[in-house]
Amino acid sequence: MAATQDRVPTVYLKNGLVEGLDPNDPIEISYQKNFEGEPTGKDNPELLTMKWHHGHNNSIVNGIPRIGFMKGGEKAKWSDVDMADHFLEKAQDYVKKHKSVSFFLYYALQQPHVPRTPNSRFVGETDLGPRGDVIVEADWCIGEFLKTLEDEGILENTLIIFSSDNGPVLNDGYYDDAVERIGNHDQNGGLRGGKYSLFEAGTRVPFITYWKGQIEPQKSDALISQLDILASLAELTETEVETRDSKELLDVLMGTSEKGREELVLEASTRTAFRKDNWLMIPPYKGPAVAEQVNIELGNSSEFQLYDLSSDISQKQNLAGSNPDQLVKMIEQYKNIVGDMNSDVEALELK
Structure with a gap:
């Protein structure tokens, strides 16, 4: 696949080439603007077999609106089902x-x-x-x-x-x-x-x-x-x-040892957090606390977050305020790993 199946181009690739492509019907792709005369999920809901909720309202393939705009390549388009x-x-x-x-x-x-x-x-x-x-x-x-x-x-x-x-x-x-x-x-x-x-x-x-x-x-x-x-x-x-x-x-x-990593940098949508043993530290991040379109908490907060996953796997209690010594250690260890790869890291300081 050239991308996830909710995006164009909706074709299979083999050795870098589109499978089943008719040379007389080349594919054109744009993620900025539509091609003249091409229907979209936003403008042509009558052509849809699946209704879009958010972000998936561009070119229509097999009755499904996608992310991005596509023209051509009719014989090469896949069958979703x-x-x-x-x-x-x-x-x-x-x-x-x-x-x-x-x-x-x-x-x-x-x-x-x-x-x-x-x-x-x-x-x-x-x-x-x-x-x-x-x-x-x-x-x-x-x-x-x-x-x-x-x-x-x-x-x-x-x-x-x-x-x-x-x-x-x-x-x-x-x-x-x-x-x-x-x-x-x-x-x-x-x-x-x-x-x-x-x-x-x-x-x-x-x-x-x-x-x-x-x-x-x-x-x-x-x-x-x-x-x-x-x-x-x-x-x-x-x-x-x-x-x-x-x-x-x-x-x-192989299941012969329980000794895994001691620490790990976690990532979600370019934001990072730090896991050390059973402790998890999430630095402050701007942005909404909840992604409304998918109804999911993102982990963004104006304050540091610290969780002990050994006793609070559901992350209900933020221990950043009550355990400042552990928080300071986590911040320093996180900085040592991430370094200057994150421009926000150097600004991380306890309030």
Whole structure:
């Protein structure tokens, strides 16, 4: 994909080239202004099969309004409802072709990112509307992929890492009943915030390692970053890599150690925070406390925030005022790591 599926161009790429493109129908892209005569979600709601809520009201493809403007490339445009099957098939084909040699495969599922477009096989599988249905579809894709590894005889020789890129969000640009149908379910699992947020529901994501016959099922509280996958896989494959930010934590991935990172800089929408053991410090940031369009707390405050996650995982009690010594230590350690990469860091001082 050239971008997320809610953006143009809505085409597949292979080796840097658009698949199925007619040379006589070239693609034009703009994220600033529309092309003359091209319909948009904002001006042509009668053409929509999915209604936009915010930010997704530009070019229309398959009845879905997108971010950005696109002209041309009609034969190359993808089918949204077949996208999960498309990527699954590509991943399965790759495994079948490379099963006799060592390989690394990055298989990125597009679900449940918006626009949520489940295949007809999964429509109505849940009571949560498209968001629930695409989660079931994603689960099915993972199951089918694992079956492929087993059928090809390499499941017991494959380390699988499953994770996500951010925390949960319900309405993320389209009306798809995600908010209306959620009921009493807490998609955050008791955590505060969500996608776009510096609170735990934004930065703490699912992370599962699976290796049949090698990893014993267990839950780990070790602190780890996706950055650490690089150094850890290099250790597994006895490969040397040059990296400043990746930490070798192969024993943690394999479930034989609980000793993960001691500290980590967290990031959400260019803002950063600092985690040290079970302490989390969020510096002051300007901007709204809540992103109204998605109804998510962002972590912005005019004051420092300090939380002890060992006793307050839901981040209900800001300890910055009652524990100034810990706050000072966190600020200094944060400055030592971030340095001049953040122009606001040098201005961080206790009031």
